[in-house]
Every structure is written in structure tokens, then in C-alpha cells.
Amino acid sequence: MRLNSRSSITRRLTLLFVIASSLVLLALGLVIASSVEKHFEEQDMAVLTGKMDLTRNTLAQLKSIDELAHLHHSMDNSLVGHHGLEVLVLSPQHEVMFATANAGFPLDLVLASAAKGPTHPALWKLGALTYRGIAAELPTGLRADSKVTVAVATDIAHHQAFMASFLQTLWLFVAGAAVLTGVLGWAVARRGLAPLRAMRDQTQAVTAQRLSHRLPVDSVPVELAELAQSLNDMLARLEEAFLRLSDFSSDIAHELRTPVSNLMTQTQVALSRSRSAEEYRTILESNAEECEHMARMISDMLLLAKADNGLVVPHRETLQLATEALALFDYYDAVADEKGVQLRLEGYAPVNADRLMLRRALGNLLSNAVRHSSENSVIYLRIQSTPEAVLIRLENTGEAISSENLARIFDRFYRVDPARQRSSEGSGLGLAITRSIVVAHGGTISVTSMDGVTTFTIALPV
Structure with missing residues (x-):
């Protein structure tokens, strides 16, 4: 059957x-x-x-x-x-x-x-x-x-x-026993599946506003305990993703509200009375700067969205990490000299990676290190080759990062500063983009901060 x-x-x-x-x-x-x-x-x-x-x-x-x-x-x-x-x-x-x-x-x-x-x-x-x-x-x-x-x-x-x-009695008995077994089997199955119905009732209580609700694991049979635990783990992941999505939406609104408000304010002020050509030029230059900032932010958000869906495919080639690092040092030397910060490179190793994406990832880390380094300090970029991976460590001396902030430092729009003021510190997407680039290459990235020394470690597979 x-x-x-x-x-x-x-x-x-x-x-x-x-x-x-x-x-x-x-x-x-x-x-x-x-x-x-x-x-x-x-x-x-x-x-x-x-x-x-x-x-x-x-x-x-x-x-x-x-x-x-x-x-x-x-x-x-x-x-x-x-x-x-x-x-x-x-x-x-x-x-x-x-x-x-x-x-x-x-x-x-x-x-x-x-x-x-x-x-x-x-x-x-x-x-x-x-x-x-x-x-x-x-x-x-x-x-x-x-x-x-x-x-x-x-x-x-x-x-x-x-x-x-005898055979007639046997067939009648079998038929009667089949009917009786069907009734008893239905009753036993209904009673045995009662915990599943209870779990169904529990899951119906989960809504977008009640993602914190969990199924009781201890009160269900052993056979369903793993299922209940799996559902609870799924709810925990959904709750975390939902909270991140809510925070992300708030961050987007916050980040876009400021440049849009600046554009509207400057435009309204410019239209309030007649101005000279030079004044209009100054206002347009300021508006263009705000538009460029929003364009970069939208481009970064698009890159992150592609990375989340596995659409970022690196164009790999064999690169010498030391050569790429020195090229980035030349770009950031002027900014580092203003704070008296020195850039030092140790080690070398080849790696199979996308040149532009790798430079962007390392550039984000260098920019972050220069910005938060103490004056007259040294930033070390150490390259080490192991049989399994190529390790890139970037160390800078400055104010230590708390463990709470370290857990979210790679989140989008997350800044250590709780005021989240938009300034020269950027949009808060740099480290999130760096992590997406590393993951797209099949690698990992981590961060530690102890005794005033913050170290970012990238591991790229050989």
C-alpha cells in the first residue's frame, strides 16, 4: 500500500x-x-x-x-x-x-x-x-x-x-482484530503524537514581535528533544538576524538622513535669495561632496549584499603581499606622517588573490589603524607563511577596544563611538567590507585588543 x-x-x-x-x-x-x-x-x-x-x-x-x-x-x-x-x-x-x-x-x-x-x-x-x-x-x-x-x-x-x-473463524477474527487494532492504533498514535501537537501550539506563539519565545526541551520526549533544540537554535538565529536587520535598517536611515538633510538645507538656503556665481559654485561643490559620500555608501552596501549571497567572485592571480603592502604604505604615508606614525613591514609571502579586492581590504585596515593609533607610534604589518595559510597581522598601538565592541566590530555601520557621529571616520562599512572580501577568498579574519595593542589577523588559504 x-x-x-x-x-x-x-x-x-x-x-x-x-x-x-x-x-x-x-x-x-x-x-x-x-x-x-x-x-x-x-x-x-x-x-x-x-x-x-x-x-x-x-x-x-x-x-x-x-x-x-x-x-x-x-x-x-x-x-x-x-x-x-x-x-x-x-x-x-x-x-x-x-x-x-x-x-x-x-x-x-x-x-x-x-x-x-x-x-x-x-x-x-x-x-x-x-x-x-x-x-x-x-x-x-x-x-x-x-x-x-x-x-x-x-x-x-x-x-x-x-x-x-476453523478458517472461517480465523478470517472473521483477523477482520475483527484488524478493525480493533486500527481503533487502538489510532488512539495510541494520537496519544503518542500529542507532544508534536504541543510543539505546534508552542511554535504558533512565535511572531515577529515574540522571536524570543523558545520551546521547552525538558518537557518533551527524548525523540523530540533534538528537534525542539534545533527549532530553538533556529529561532535564536532568526532573532539575531532580525535584530541585525532592524539595526541595519536604522543605521541606513541614520547614515542617509544626514547627507540628505545637508543637501536639502544647503539647497533651500541657496534658493532663499540671489547669490553670486562663486557662492553657487561653493554650494554645488559641497552638494557634490555629499552626493559622492552617498554614492560610496550605496556602492559599499551593494558589495556587501552581493557578498552575503555569494556573488562576489575574486579574479585570482599570484601576488606578492609585500609588494602590495608597500604600495599601500606609499598611499598612507602622508596621513601617517601628520600623526608621527611609522609604517613598518615584516616578512613576505605569495598569495593567490584578487589584487583590487585585497588592496581594498588591507587599505581599510591600514586606514583604521592610522586613524586610531597613538601619536608617534609604530604600525606593524607582519606577513607569515604556514603550510595551511598565509597570515597577515596588522598591529597598532592606541586605546584598547572593549570585548563588547570587539564582538560587533565587523558589523555594518557599527562604530565604537556610541554617539555614531558621522565625520571623517567614514560610514562604518570598512571592516564589514574587509571581512566580506576575506570570506570571498575562503579565509578568516579576527581581532584582538590587549594592553593598548590592537591586532587584526587575516588567514588566507594557500
């Missing part, structure tokens, strides 16, 4: 209970029926074998042809009280020497059974009746080579009636 994949578990279990119990009862009934039939056959064989031995003894006592007349009398006496028992004696010429009233068995069946011997019973049809019989060739006392064919059979009508009644 094929079950629909959308059918209920209760229905499936009920049908399986019914099928399993019916098959077991049928197998048990067939075994019992076979045993009863075997028992009847053994009983019949005991009677038939006894009469065959009696007939053999009677034939062995014949000494002359004249004594054949006494054969009928002896056989009739031996069959007294044995109703349904039939005996047929055939001469060597296959002529009937003795036969009971209903012993008109087909000659070919009797001879075929005699050839097999008296240990192999056969079923003989005689009209509407069925007999179980045996046949054998028995010697007589007349001559050593004088043998007659003897067939002994018993009516098994009462056995057949009993078996028919």
Missing part, C-alpha cells in the same frame, strides 16, 4: 498497525491450520496403518484357495465399529477380491499409490466425498510370489468440515 507523502502521521501509523497485526495473525492462523491438518493426517495414518497391518496378517494366514471364502468374513469382522473406513483388495490380475460398500476407487489411483508404498498417503475423490488412503502390495500364504493389492482409505469429510469452520 502506497501512502501519500502528505498524509498524516496518525493515519500512517494506524495503517501500519493494521497491516502488521493482520499479517501476524494470518501467519499465526496458517501455522495453526497447518499443524491441525498435520495432526489429522497423523491420526488417519495411525488408523490406516493399523488396518493395513491387520489385512496383511489376514492374507498371510491363507493356506489354500478354499480359505479365500473366509476372507470376506474376516475382513468384515475387522471393520466392525470403523465407520467411514473403506478397504479394497485386488487380485494379482487386478480383479476385486474384496471391497466395502463405498470402496469403488479408481484403479489407476490405487495402483499409483501402491507403487509409492503405504507410507505416502494420497487424497482420492469419489463423487462428493474425499478419502485419505494408502495402498500396498501384500503377500498371501498361498505362494511366495502371490501378491495382492490392498487399498485402505478413510472418509475425511468431518476433517474438512472442521477446517472450513
Whole structure:
């Protein structure tokens, strides 16, 4: 029986209970029926074998042809009280020497059974009746080579009636047991699946406003505990993602509100009265700066969105990290000199990466390090090659970052400054972009901050 994949578990279990119990009862009934039939056959064989031995003894006592007349009398006496028992004696010429009233068995069946011997019973049809019989060739006392064919059979009508009644009772019992098993199986399945329904009711309580709701793990059966824990883990991930999405939406609104407000304010002020061409030029330059800032932010957000969906595919080539780092040092030297910060490079190693993406990632880290380094300090960029990965460590000395801020330092729009003021510090997307670039290359990035030394570590696979 094929079950629909959308059918209920209760229905499936009920049908399986019914099928399993019916098959077991049928197998048990067939075994019992076979045993009863075997028992009847053994009983019949005991009677038939006894009469065959009696007939053999009677034939062995014949000494002359004249004594054949006494054969009928002896056989009739031996069959007294044995109703349904039939005996047929055939001469060597296959002529009937003795036969009971209903012993008109087909000659070919009797001879075929005699050839097999008296240990192999056969079923003989005689009209509407069925007999179980045996046949054998028995010697007589007349001559050593004088043998007659003897067939002994018993009516098994009462056995057949009993078996028919037994099988009818068996089928009715199996049918009733199947119905009863179906009802009990349905009740057991309903009760057994009650924890699933309870879990369903619990999950219905989860909404966008109640993502903190969790399923009780300790109050469910062991088989469902892992499922409940998996659902709780999924809810925790959804809650975290939802909170991040809410924060991200707030951050976007916050970041875009300031430049848009500046643009609107400057435009309204410019339109409030007539101005000279130089004043209009100054206002347009300021507006262009705000537009460039928004364009960069939108471009960065698009890059992050592609990275989240695995659409950022690096164009890999073999690069010398030391060469790329020195090129970035030349770009940031002027900014570092203003604070008296020195840039130092240690080590070298080749890496298979996208040149532009790698420069952007390292540039974001250098820009961040220069911005937050103490005056007259040293920024170290150390390159180390291992059998598994190429490690890039960027260390700068400055104010330590708290563990709470370290946990979210790679989040979008996240700044250590709780005021989140938009200034020369950028839009807060640099470290998030750096992490996306590293992940796109199959690497990892981490950060530590202890005793005033902050270290970013990038591991790129060899």
C-alpha cells in the first residue's frame, strides 16, 4: 500500500498497525491450520496403518484357495465399529477380491499409490466425498510370489468440515482484530503524537514581535528533544538576524538622513535669495561632496549584499603581499606622517588573490589603524607563511577596544563611538567590507585588543 507523502502521521501509523497485526495473525492462523491438518493426517495414518497391518496378517494366514471364502468374513469382522473406513483388495490380475460398500476407487489411483508404498498417503475423490488412503502390495500364504493389492482409505469429510469452520473463524477474527487494532492504533498514535501537537501550539506563539519565545526541551520526549533544540537554535538565529536587520535598517536611515538633510538645507538656503556665481559654485561643490559620500555608501552596501549571497567572485592571480603592502604604505604615508606614525613591514609571502579586492581590504585596515593609533607610534604589518595559510597581522598601538565592541566590530555601520557621529571616520562599512572580501577568498579574519595593542589577523588559504 502506497501512502501519500502528505498524509498524516496518525493515519500512517494506524495503517501500519493494521497491516502488521493482520499479517501476524494470518501467519499465526496458517501455522495453526497447518499443524491441525498435520495432526489429522497423523491420526488417519495411525488408523490406516493399523488396518493395513491387520489385512496383511489376514492374507498371510491363507493356506489354500478354499480359505479365500473366509476372507470376506474376516475382513468384515475387522471393520466392525470403523465407520467411514473403506478397504479394497485386488487380485494379482487386478480383479476385486474384496471391497466395502463405498470402496469403488479408481484403479489407476490405487495402483499409483501402491507403487509409492503405504507410507505416502494420497487424497482420492469419489463423487462428493474425499478419502485419505494408502495402498500396498501384500503377500498371501498361498505362494511366495502371490501378491495382492490392498487399498485402505478413510472418509475425511468431518476433517474438512472442521477446517472450513476453523478458517472461517480465523478470517472473521483477523477482520475483527484488524478493525480493533486500527481503533487502538489510532488512539495510541494520537496519544503518542500529542507532544508534536504541543510543539505546534508552542511554535504558533512565535511572531515577529515574540522571536524570543523558545520551546521547552525538558518537557518533551527524548525523540523530540533534538528537534525542539534545533527549532530553538533556529529561532535564536532568526532573532539575531532580525535584530541585525532592524539595526541595519536604522543605521541606513541614520547614515542617509544626514547627507540628505545637508543637501536639502544647503539647497533651500541657496534658493532663499540671489547669490553670486562663486557662492553657487561653493554650494554645488559641497552638494557634490555629499552626493559622492552617498554614492560610496550605496556602492559599499551593494558589495556587501552581493557578498552575503555569494556573488562576489575574486579574479585570482599570484601576488606578492609585500609588494602590495608597500604600495599601500606609499598611499598612507602622508596621513601617517601628520600623526608621527611609522609604517613598518615584516616578512613576505605569495598569495593567490584578487589584487583590487585585497588592496581594498588591507587599505581599510591600514586606514583604521592610522586613524586610531597613538601619536608617534609604530604600525606593524607582519606577513607569515604556514603550510595551511598565509597570515597577515596588522598591529597598532592606541586605546584598547572593549570585548563588547570587539564582538560587533565587523558589523555594518557599527562604530565604537556610541554617539555614531558621522565625520571623517567614514560610514562604518570598512571592516564589514574587509571581512566580506576575506570570506570571498575562503579565509578568516579576527581581532584582538590587549594592553593598548590592537591586532587584526587575516588567514588566507594557500
